[in-house]
Amino acid sequence: MASITMLRRATPNEQRTISREDLGFYHAVIIGAVYQFGNGLDIEPPRSFFAPLNRCINEHPFLSVLVADRHTDKSFYHRASTINLEDHITLLDRASSSEDHWPAIEAVVQSDIERPFSHTIPPWRIVILPLSPNSAFIAFSFSHGILDGPSGISFHRTFLKALQSNLSPPLSPVVTPPDVPLPPPFDTPRRLPISWSFLLRPLLAAILPSFLANLLNLSASAATPDDGTWTAIPCASNPPDTNTRLVLRTIPAPLLSKALASCRANNAKLTGLFHQFIVRALSKSLPTSTINASGKETPITNFLSQTAINMRPAVGISADEMGEFATGSFLSHQRVGSSVCNGPVTDEEWECIRDCTRSLAESAARLDDQPIGLLRYAPSIRGWLEKKIGTRREGSYEVSNVGVAGFDEEGGVGIVDVVFAQPGHVVGVPLCFNVVSIKGGGLVYTLTWPKGGLGVADEDTFVEEICASIKKDFEGF
Structure with missing residues (x-):
């Protein structure tokens, strides 16, 4: 087994999302977008999306990480040595009706939201539903253990810019992510200080008998x-x-x-x-x-x-x-x-x-x-x-x-609708x-x-x- 190098430990809130998923309580967050392609892009073969995905991986370090020790309270992030882009693309058959695409999109989101992620590759994927020869719904599905909802908007913004740039695809679907640090953690004592008075309320509520906690208007949660x-x-x-x-x-x-x-x-x-x-x-x-x-x-x-x-x-x-x-x-x-x-x-x-x-x-x-x-x-x-x-x-x-969500159209390539689930x-x-x-x-x-x-x-x-x-x-x- 290849050795892994810890990038950093999960913060308490990251640990919450990791443990919730590992317990089977929660799977994919989805930010999807309806793309229009006016530049003649052939949206059927997965290879058409290798270059945009490679751009996203290069610009966003969390897309190349895996979570280790998921079953413990001390999970940590480490980087994948390589990423096979084919493992992160699901191409569906074209929607039967191009006039009202919402039922088809709803069905895709419903089917993917409970689909577990593999623990051997970074926990994200794109699901492509062609709507017409020049449009598609692209769902970015990801683990909440690595990203929050607004991160999905960031993904589509980077993905769209790459599509508009007509990048040449990599020679191989297997790419090597850059060796860059993860962004600083958010929910740390330095960034989110807790006062004694705020801390003692839930602690006392958990310790005292319920009738006394209620009498004192204490709460064990927020x-x-x-x-x-x-x-x-x-x-x-x-x-x-x-x-x-x-x-x-x-x-x-x-x-x-x-x-x-x-x-x-x-x-x-x-x-x-x-x-x-x-x-x-x-x-x-x-x-x-x-x-x-x-x-x-x-x-x-x-x-x-x-x-x-x-x-x-x-x-x-x-x-x-x-x-x-x-x-x-x-x-x-x-x-x-x-x-x-x-x-x-x-x-x-x-x-x-x-x-x-x-x-x-x-x-x-x-x-x-x-x-x-x-x-x-x-x-x-x-x-x-x-x-x-x-x-x-x-x-x-x-x-x-x-x-x-704001997206700029360029070269006939743009986003006209967004979905969050x-x-x-x-x-x-x-x-x-x-x-x-x-x-x-x-x-x-x-x-x-x-x-x-x-x-x-x-x-x-x-x-x-x-x-x-x-x-x-x-x-x-």
Whole structure:
């Protein structure tokens, strides 16, 4: 067996994503894009994409790494000596209809999101779905153990520029990655300091009897649901290997433009508005009460959200730097009545949207006392994840918005749509809204959930009601 050289150890948050995947709780993150080729590129043979992939590997060091000691709490990264590009390309048959490509794209994302990565090659791949002779959907699927969501946008930006440059392909599909260091780790004590007061709250909550912790308003995690919080059903006691269900929905550019104009007029951001649309949808679709773990009927009064935050701007890192630079923000949202959620967004709701916008902005600008920094104090991150099995879920839903993707067209080669998806959470919140939009275009989101994990009689109908409500709210401007 060839010796390997450690590049660096995984940080606590990187270890969380590595352990989660090694336990089988989570597989591929996907950032896909619809490419248009006006330069006569033959998109059918995999060799057409060797040069762009080689460019990406040369510019982004994490694309050449593997993870060692995945089953421990001391995982580390090491570089592959060579990479066979053919091992990282999956070419599918052309979509049957070029008029409406979204069902075919949805099917590709659904099938690939639960596909495990090999541990013998760097954990990423591209899946190519030809849509027409001059267009294709290219999904960049990658392990969250090496990259976060915005890294996928960086990949496509580099990949697109390489396609536009008409690079000559390497003579062989086997390439040697450059010997360069990885970017500095993000969630370190120096970058994310934790105060004693912030640290002691979860420590005391874990040590003290539950009644005393509740009396003192202490929490064992960054945010804790109360008796009225909808959290679906507990995490599965025996998680299945294939778990994620997914739907893909689009919001046309004219509707998105009107929503953005309303946000600007109300001093708010789109992510805050999207949160309120979700709250309205859940308020309409869920019953007034649920049966808790003790068998008692409990009113559903609020929802607890998690929002992924891109911290690159806060630490002065380029938007194109690949790696793990995310934290989370946790917010509580009150349920709204039927008379409110079936009408236009009210002034009271706009105040909630502004509050959400301010809270997310504060989280994105603050480096001290970030919840993700608490992971360094966990005795075993793998054990912490395993203990979540069979317990109450930690919230109601997640919003992960990788933002507005901008791509320049050159030489007839460009990107016209983008898709973002991640698996449903085995041990996290029951619903994940994965959002991305393209500059000057529309918005695309996927909604993912663990199969059988929503606690409703008909999951497909429930999810369809949520998506229909969100669309109706966009149409209301």
